[in-house]
Amino acid sequence: MNQVAPPPVGQLPNGSSFPIPEDHLTAVLGIPRKILREARSSSAQGTDWEFAGKRIFWSQKAADRFVADLAPDPSPGIPSEPENAPTPPPGGTLPPPTTSSVQVEMEKVQVLKVVAWNFPNRRVIHCVHCVEANGAAGAEAHPPARVAVRVKDSRLFRAGMRVLARPTVGSAWQFEGNPENPSAGPRGPRWPGRW
Numbered sequence: 001m002n003q004v005a006p007p008p009v010g011q012l013p014n015g016s017s018f019p020i021p022e023d024h025l026t027a028v029l030g031i032p033r034k035i036l037r038e039a040r041s042s043s044a045q046g047t048d049w050e051f052a053g054k055r056i057f058w059s060q061k062a063a064d065r066f067v068a069d070l071a072p073d074p075s076p077g078i079p080s081e082p083e084n085a086p087t088p089p090p091g092g093t094l095p096p097p098t099t100s101s102v103q104v105e106m107e108k109v110q111v112l113k114v115v116a117w118n119f120p121n122r123r124v125i126h127c128v129h130c131v132e133a134n135g136a137a138g139a140e141a142h143p144p145a146r147v148a149v150r151v152k153d154s155r156l157f158r159a160g161m162r163v164l165a166r167p168t169v170g171s172a173w174q175f176e177g178n179p180e181n182p183s184a185g186p187r188g189p190r191w192p193g194r195w
Helices: 022-029 033-041 061-069 131-141
Strands: 049-052 054-057 110-116 125-127 147-150 162-166 173-177
Touching: 022 033, 022 054, 022 061, 033 061, 054 061, 125 162, 147 162
Parallel strands: 147 173
Antiparallel strands: 049 054, 110 125, 110 162, 125 147, 162 173
16 A cells, blocks of 8 residues: 655644645645545545645545555456566465555755845745754755745745745745744744744
């Protein structure tokens, strides 16, 4: 059975039992959101999925069931065992086959420092890795290169502010909130330069 790994503990919305964001499922599985929306309509809210603010989170059990439903069914004409299956040793038996579970890890949330915010595109800020927050290992692994972070309104951010962000598929990172209060989720500043 394939599994989708939940985000690291501490990044769950308010300690919920729904650890997998729907946008993570679409990115990892490479499927359009329309298919997940159809699957959501046939499943129960509160047991399989739940809203947390404006985001939708799936339970681990429901995500595993969805991934299993996406897997192609073996055709009756295809043998269940491959042709190059190992032969049992003389006088013995093979150990039972193990099912390999595919783990897809979400990128870890990182602390970034805002360096530029005043762009014609109001939904983007530029940040660099915050060395003191990510530690010395973070400084060696990530040179001080600018990364674009998608936000709701860049006019509320100022240079020097620290933010949480996660690398995503593509060039822009996903905004994840305030590093001093990560349990609040991806909520932006209330006033310019202040959380």
